[in-house]
Amino acid sequence: MSTKAKTAKKIEKDKRKVAKSKALQSKPLKPKPLKESANDSIQNFLDTLDGEPCRDLYAMVIAQVEEPLLTAVMSYTRGNQSKASEMLGLNRGTLRKKLREHKLLTK
Numbered sequence: 347m348s349t350k351a352k353t354a355k356k357i358e359k360d361k362r363k364v365a366k367s368k369a370l371q372s373k374p375l376k377p378k379p380l381k382e383s384a385n386d387s388i389q390n391f392l393d394t395l396d397g398e399p400c401r402d403l404y405a406m407v408i409a410q411v412e413e414p415l416l417t418a419v420m421s422y423t424r425g426n427q428s429k430a431s432e433m434l435g436l437n438r439g440t441l442r443k444k445l446r447e448h449k450l451l452t453k
Contacts, residue, residue, distance in 0.1 A: 384411070413448045416441075420450065 378386075388407065392400075415434075423429040431441040445451035 412444065413450070416444060416448060416450055420445070 377383075416430075419430045419433055420427075423433065427438055427441055427445075431438040434441065436444070442451060
């Protein structure tokens with residue numbers, strides 16, 4: 347194959363790569379459902395245990411999920427505890443207690 351032919355072939359290959367890349371960039375990535383993400387993370391954690399015992403896993407998982415949930419909801423409601431408690435299905439006193447537990451309440 348001549349040098350010209352090799353160059354032309356490489357240019358075509360590069361054009362296809364660029365076109366494919368642009369096509370991939372134009373499609374927004376759909377995030378995984380929360381349940382699926384949680385399952386993957388929990389399974390990954392269990393895999394890292396490698397047979398070692400683990401205690402209080404339930405409390406650990408709840409604590410790991412609760413803080414970012416509270417942070418996100420408080421941000422979404424712009425700090426409005428009444429709206430956040432309604433959104434979370436908690437009474438405001440319980441929400442305040444949880445915010446204090448996670449050091450998310452300034453006072």
